[in-house]
Amino acid sequence: xxxxxxxxxxxxxxxxxxxxxxxxxxxxxxxxxxxxxxxxxxxxxxxxxxxxxxxxxxxxxxxxxxxxxxxxxxxxxxxxxxxxxxxxxxxxxxxxxxxxxxxxxxxxxxxxxxxxxxxxxxxxxxxxxxxxxxxxxxxxxxxxxxxxxxxxxxxxxxxxxxxxxxxxxxxxxxxxxxxx
Amino acid sequence: xxxxxxxxxxxxxxxxxxxxxxxxxxxxxxxxxxxxxxxxxxxxxxxxxxxxxxxxxxxxxxxxxxxxxxxxxxxxxxxxxxxxxxxxxxxxxxxxxxxxxxxxxxxxxxxxxxxxxxxxxxxxxxxxxxxxxxxxxxxxxxxxxxxxxxxxxxxxxxxxxxxxxxxxxxxxxxxxxxxxxxxxxxxxxxxxxx
Amino acid sequence: xxxxxxxxxxxxxxxxxxxxxxxxxxxxxxxxxxxxxxxxxxxxxxxxxxxxxxxxxxxxxxxxxxxxxxxxxxxxxxxxxxxxxxxxxxxxxxxxxxxxxxxxxxxxxxxxxxxxxxxxxxxxxxxxxxxxxxxxxxxxxxxxxxxxxxxxxxxxxxxxxxxxxxxxxxxxxxxxxxxxxxxxxxxxxxxxxxxxxxxxxxxxxxxxxxxxxxxxxxxxxxxxxxxxxxxxxxxxxxxxx
Numbered sequence: 245x246x247x248x249x250x251x252x253x254x255x256x257x258x259x260x261x262x263x264x265x266x267x268x269x270x271x272x273x274x275x276x277x278x279x280x281x282x283x284x285x286x287x288x289x290x291x292x293x294x295x296x297x298x299x300x301x302x303x304x305x306x307x308x309x310x311x312x313x314x315x316x317x318x319x320x321x322x323x324x325x326x327x328x329x330x331x332x333x334x335x336x337x338x339x340x341x342x343x344x345x346x347x348x349x350x351x352x353x354x355x356x357x358x359x360x361x362x363x364x365x366x367x368x369x370x371x372x373x374x375x376x377x378x379x380x381x382x383x384x385x386x387x388x389x390x391x392x393x394x395x396x397x398x399x400x401x402x403x404x405x406x407x408x409x410x411x412x413x414x415x416x417x418x419x420x421x422x423x424x
Numbered sequence: 425x426x427x428x429x430x431x432x433x434x435x436x437x438x439x440x441x442x443x444x445x446x447x448x449x450x451x452x453x454x455x456x457x458x459x460x461x462x463x464x465x466x467x468x469x470x471x472x473x474x475x476x477x478x479x480x481x482x483x484x485x486x487x488x489x490x491x492x493x494x495x496x497x498x499x500x501x502x503x504x505x506x507x508x509x510x511x512x513x514x515x516x517x518x519x520x521x522x523x524x525x526x527x528x529x530x531x532x533x534x535x536x537x538x539x540x541x542x543x544x545x546x547x548x549x550x551x552x553x554x555x556x557x558x559x560x561x562x563x564x565x566x567x568x569x570x571x572x573x574x575x576x577x578x579x580x581x582x583x584x585x586x587x588x589x590x591x592x593x594x595x596x597x598x599x600x601x602x603x604x605x606x607x608x609x610x611x612x613x614x615x616x617x618x
Numbered sequence: 619x620x621x622x623x624x625x626x627x628x629x630x631x632x633x634x635x636x637x638x639x640x641x642x643x644x645x646x647x648x649x650x651x652x653x654x655x656x657x658x659x660x661x662x663x664x665x666x667x668x669x670x671x672x673x674x675x676x677x678x679x680x681x682x683x684x685x686x687x688x689x690x691x692x693x694x695x696x697x698x699x700x701x702x703x704x705x706x707x708x709x710x711x712x713x714x715x716x717x718x719x720x721x722x723x724x725x726x727x728x729x730x731x732x733x734x735x736x737x738x739x740x741x742x743x744x745x746x747x748x749x750x751x752x753x754x755x756x757x758x759x760x761x762x763x764x765x766x767x768x769x770x771x772x773x774x775x776x777x778x779x780x781x782x783x784x785x786x787x788x789x790x791x792x793x794x795x796x797x798x799x800x801x802x803x804x805x806x807x808x809x810x811x812x813x814x815x816x817x818x819x820x821x822x823x824x825x826x827x828x829x830x831x832x833x834x835x836x837x838x839x840x841x842x843x844x845x846x847x848x849x850x851x852x853x854x855x856x857x858x859x
Contacts (some may be wrong), residue, residue, distance in 0.1 A: 251684050258688055259504070262695035263497055269699050270496040273706040280709050330431060335551075445811055447647035451640070451726055496702060499720045500694040507690060536690075537724040539643040546717050591827035595639060596819045603815030610810065 289324045292341030292350035293317050298324060301423065308419045310412065312337070322349060323423075325416035331358050331408045336366075338409065340380075340416035348387070348413055351380045363405030372399070376406070385417040429560050432553075436564040439613055442540050443572040444606040449540030453573050454598060456531050463577035465524050466531060467570025471563060473513060473535055474544050477506050478562025481545040482555050502545045503536075510536045540569055576602060621746055628750025635758045636825040640726035644718045645759060646814030650770075653777025653791050655763035656756070657711040661704070661719065663752025665696045666728050667745060672696075673736040674744035689732045690723070697723045710791030714777070727755065762817050770808030772799040 289298055295317035303314045310329045317324065322343035328335050336356040341349035353367035365372045379396050380387070388394025389410055391403070398406035442448045449470070456466045481502050489495055514532050517525040525532065535541060544565045548558040579601050588597050634640050641662075648654045672692050680688050701719045704712045712719065722728070731751060736744040767773050773795040780786055780793035787793070807813055 251681055254681060255684050255687055255691070259500070259691055262691055263500065266496055266500070266695060266698050266702075269702055273702045276706040277702070280706070284709075447643050447811065447814065448721075450643045450646065454639075454642070496698060499698050499701070499723055500691065503690055503694050503723050504687075507687060537726055537729060539721050539724055542724050543717060543721060546720055550717065589823070591830060592819075592823045593826070596823035596826060599815050599819030599822060603812045603819060606810075606815055607807075607812040610812070 288339050288352050288354050289315065289317075289341075291352040292339050293322055293324050293343070295319045295321060303419050304422055307422065308415060310415060311419050314419060314423070323420050325419055326354070327412050327416055329408055329412045329415075331356060331363060331405050336405075336408060336412070338412055340413050342417050342420040346384055346417055346421055348380050348383045348417060351377050351409065351413060353409075358402070358405050363399070363402040365399050365402065366405050366409055380410075380413055383413065385414050385421065387414050387417075429557065432557055432561050433564040436561055437568040437571060438609070441568045441572055441609055441612075442543070442565050443569060444602075444609040446543070447539075448543040449538050449569050452531060452534060452538055453569075453576065453602075454595065455534075456528075457573050457577040457580055460574060460577045460581065462527055462531075463573045464570070465527055467566070467573050469513065469517075469524075469528065469532065470535060470538065470540065470569050471566030473506070473509060474541055474566035474569075475559055475563040477502075477509055477541055477545055478548055478558045479555070480505050480509065482548060482553075482558040485549055486555075498546075498549060502542060506541055506545070507536050540565065572605070576605060579605065621750075624743075624746050624750045625753070628747070628752075628754040629757055630754075631829075632751075633754045633758065633825070634727040634730075634751050635755060636822060637829075638727070638730065640730050641755065642818065644721065644725065645762060646811070646818050648715055648718055649759055649762040649766055649814065649817075650809055651714075651767060651776035652760070652763045652774070652779070652795070653711070653793070654714050655759040656778060657708070658715055658718065659752070659756025659759045661700055661715075662722060662725065662727070662755055663749065665693070665700055665722055666731065666752045666755075667748030668696045669693050669728055669732060670736050670744040670748035671741055673732045674739060674741045677737050685737070686729075686733070689729055693728050693732075694723045708789060710777075710789075714791060727751065758821070762814075762821065765821075766808045766813055766817055767795070768798065769805055770813060771801045771804045771806065773797050773801070773804075 286298070289295070297318040298315035299318065301314050301316050301323075303311065305311075308327075311325060311327045313326045315324045315326070316322075322341060325340045325342060326337065327340070328337045330336075336358070337354040339352045339354055341351075343349050356364065356367055358364045358366065366376055367373060376397075376399055383395070386394070387396060387410055389396050389398050389403070389407055391398065394410070396406065396410050436442065440446055443450065443453050452466060452470075457463045484501055484505060485498060489498060489501060510533060513535075514525070517528075517532065544562050548561060551557075551561075553561060576598075580598060583597060583601060586597075592600070628634075632638060635642060635645055644658060644662075648658055669689075669692055673689060676688075697720060700722075701712070704715075704719065731747060735747050739747070764774065767776055775793065776795035777791040778787055778793050779795050780788045781796055782794065805813075808817065
């Protein structure tokens with residue numbers, strides 16, 4: 245019995261020392277990590293609706309379960325809606341800019357795990373990706389894939405990703421409409 | 425709510441299988457899959473440990489680490505929880521199912537270093553799942569692991585009678601076969617139930 | 619603490635991945651661009667070396683029954699330190715490697731070396747061992763990255779090298795790499811999980827082939843030497859008789 249107590253005490257001591265060291269390192273890096281996270285968010289928002297600052301606004305969460313946040317641009321240009329939804333291979337997090345005419349100003353994929361070369365092109369900086377995302381500018385809530393009667397050409401071999409992104413854009417415009 | 429759970433479950437077992445898509449748990453996958461019986465036993469043990477670890481680590485994270493602002497201690501805390509959990513499972517198996525304990529041998533304590541167990545716990549934190557979603561992800565992730573390892577064991581039992589270049593004996597031919605299985609599992613991508 | 623011998627062991631004859639067959643999860647998952655491969659390799663090298671030194675330094679004072687738990691705790695400590703530093707100073711690498719940085723804790727190589735080597739060796743030898751095994755690990759990762767990227771997207775050095783305005787290394791993962799042939803002609807299957815399995819399988823095959831050939835050569839040389847010695851003995855006997 246005494247032996248087990250002694251062993252547990254030694255282990256606890258070593259854990260405490262290591263936790264202490266980690267605490268010190270955390271203090272040194274904590275602020276910088278938060279800064280980097282904020283910069284990334286602002287950069288993603290800037291890509292769809294340029295502004296200096298964004299303020300979060302309240303919206304009906306029950307009616308729009310996939311929307312994470314609605315952020316109003318400080319210069320009054322409109323809103324940036326961040327939503328997370330299912331793509332082909334997992335969840336996609338996307339930022340959609342919506343102006344006051346309820347039209348999309350641009351989309352930007354923040355996080356995804358789609359197939360590289362197929363669905364991942366929706367987020368890539370290559371010509372294919374840029375062309376795909378440019379189609380969304382100016383679209384309104386009735387946005388749909390060309391296959392379903394709309395105007396968006398799906399990515400080659402990535403219909404599911406394209407449909408998911410299109411639906412999420414429509415939802416984002418819808419949530420801004422509900423704010424009015 | 426239910427659709428969310430089902431999509432997590434399907435994702436973990438088929439679409440984003442822990443072995444064939446996310447590469448978590450390769451070491452026991454290759455080490456423990458020479459016979460179907462050992463593979464099944466290992467799979468069941470991993471399902472149990474993953475589910476329990478998900479539950480306990482979620483509680484530790486949300487009621488101890490986050491309220492105290494100690495997120496940076498997550499890795500340390502989780503691995504300690506998993507190591508103790510595996511120790512308890514080992515003692516439990518030794519007393520109640522000694523045949524399984526003997527069959528698994530060295531591979532039981534090795535569940536501690538199974539990337540899938542620590543991986544699923546970290547992914548639960550990354551995806552900000554609630555308690556039910558975490559446990560479902562843990563259990564179904566384990567089921568996906570078990571599916572992969574049992575399938576692969578049955579393939580491996582046949583490889584012994586196949587013809588392949590001499591320098592590919594052992595690991596290389598197993599990896600190539602696993603690759604072909606991974607290719608087959610890609611067929612599940614894009615599966616949606618609604 | 620023979621550096622040259624340990625280097626040869628670490629990179630070739632006792633390579634942690636290709637010979638000891640440890641730590642394969644990360645090898646297949648993240649080797650899609652050279653940036654990831656070099657980043658992961660160097661992270662593991664640093665963590666392995668630090669852990670080796672610490673474990674070797676405290677090997678005489680820790681109780682034997684809980685030594686594995688202590689190893690794991692020490693490794694978790696160093697992994698968290700590297701994780702925080704990467705998040706703060708090279709966020710692109712932290713994003714690209716994702717959950718595999720904290721998973722270095724359960725990388726069998728580090729626990730394996732601590733258990734098999736550092737427990738009975740001096741701090742100096744453990745330090746050298748950490749560096750050589752880490753180098754072996756990084757070499758395999760780099761080879762996998764180069765093969766997968768080159769044949770999969772026709773690119774060399776993605777994320778790390780940028781030749782737009784003269785040759786330079788980009789530490790923020792934005793380097794476009796050197797496009798050796800258009801991406802459309804690459805076998806993009808190699809960028810998928812399948813490619814990871816196949817590439818590592820073929821690397822293992824190549825390593826086994828090389829090791830067996832050198833073992834066979836050694837065997838033939840030994841046999842020839844033994845035969846010569848037997849002949850020399852026979853001639854000596856004849857002379858005596």
